[in-house]
Amino acid sequence: MIQDLERHGTGEDVVPASPSSCKAFWPHLKDSHLFHNRRDFLAFMRTHNGRIFFLAESAAASQPFVLVGNWRSRSDISALWYVRALGGERKRLVLRASEACLEEGAERFVTRPLAEGEAEEFRSWGFLPLVRVVILEREFRGKPGPLPEVEGVRLHRFRARDLDEVLEVDASAFDDFWSLDRRTLRAVSNSCSRNVFLLAKRRGKTLGYAVGGVNGRLAYLQRLGVHLSQQGKGLGEVLASGMLRAFHALGANLVSVNTQEDNLPALSLYHKLGFKESGDSRHIMYRDRTRSAR
Numbered sequence: 001m002i003q004d005l006e007r008h009g010t011g012e013d014v015v016p017a018s019p020s021s022c023k024a025f026w027p028h029l030k031d032s033h034l035f036h037n038r039r040d041f042l043a044f045m046r047t048h049n050g051r052i053f054f055l056a057e058s059a060a061a062s063q064p065f066v067l068v069g070n071w072r073s074r075s076d077i078s079a080l081w082y083v084r085a086l087g088g089e090r091k092r093l094v095l096r097a098s099e100a101c102l103e104e105g106a107e108r109f110v111t112r113p114l115a116e117g118e119a120e121e122f123r124s125w126g127f128l129p130l131v132r133v134v135i136l137e138r139e140f141r142g143k144p145g146p147l148p149e150v151e152g153v154r155l156h157r158f159r160a161r162d163l164d165e166v167l168e169v170d171a172s173a174f175d176d177f178w179s180l181d182r183r184t185l186r187a188v189s190n191s192c193s194r195n196v197f198l199l200a201k202r203r204g205k206t207l208g209y210a211v212g213g214v215n216g217r218l219a220y221l222q223r224l225g226v227h228l229s230q231q232g233k234g235l236g237e238v239l240a241s242g243m244l245r246a247f248h249a250l251g252a253n254l255v256s257v258n259t260q261e262d263n264l265p266a267l268s269l270y271h272k273l274g275f276k277e278s279g280d281s282r283h284i285m286y287r288d289r290t291r292s293a294r
């Protein structure tokens, strides 16, 4: 292992933090939007096989480190959740942490969605592209139009007791890689300064949901899912339109949404609602056991 790391330009100065010392890294993570609060971070460390790797010789105050852990509910996929490092230290940390995850049994190691330049950097270290996510935007010119009508369907604000039904819809709408676990859904639905969480229900049953939020004048439609059995019946459009109205009411003048480049139903829905490709995209990169790093 050590020889491998040396060959790959990484080093044995990268060490895992002990579970009890992970708390010390919380001040650096608290503005990352990954965790609702410190308790949520510590719960993630326990339930999602969270680990922090840092540079043994670095001064604590500017401690470069990376945080890795399970990709949502997938214990077979490890993810790079956070990097606080630059240049050569960044490369050493990322490669060492990814190798540790793969050696310990993960089938795959993935990044969070990366901007173009970052993705290029990871590519130069031996990572491959997994998914390209396109970003679409829509400006508000006046109040969004009225909600389309779908028989028997009404929009409701999310309440805590709806969580299980939302997770059920989510698991049906999205495949295993994209579906959310309870913790990630909670984090996503609290990630903006003003958050909006809408449900489409018929006779009290949740059939679809949407999550987003507003920071200043910029709104994000972060999640939209309709139960597989209910797709193609207008619910997605009702939910997305409801989110646009809510964002406008909160003072947003621009809405951003992203989806995989091959998600034609979602792209078609967003185009129908006036979104246009921004020209910017994000990339999830990966390594697996058959790919050695450089």
Ligand SMILES: CC(C)(COP(=O)(O)OP(=O)(O)OC[C@H]1O[C@@H](n2cnc3c(N)ncnc32)[C@H](O)[C@@H]1OP(=O)(O)O)[C@@H](O)C(=O)NCCC(=O)NCCS
Pocket: 173, 174, 222, 223, 224, 225, 226, 227, 230, 231, 232, 233, 234, 235, 236, 237, 238, 258, 259, 263, 264, 265, 266, 268, 269, 270, 272
């Ligand atoms: C994308 C999604 C939310 C759309 O919801 P829906 O209720 O099925 O869509 P609607 O019935 O409201 O359709 C509204 C528009 O979406 C587009 N659309 C929906 N299904 C489509 C399909 N299978 N193929 C092409 N376009 C489609 C169309 O533009 C449609 O308008 P039209 O009926 O005038 O053609 C739903 O398919 C879904 O949950 N998919 C899985 C999760 C996902 O990909 N979420 C979005 C990415 S984050």
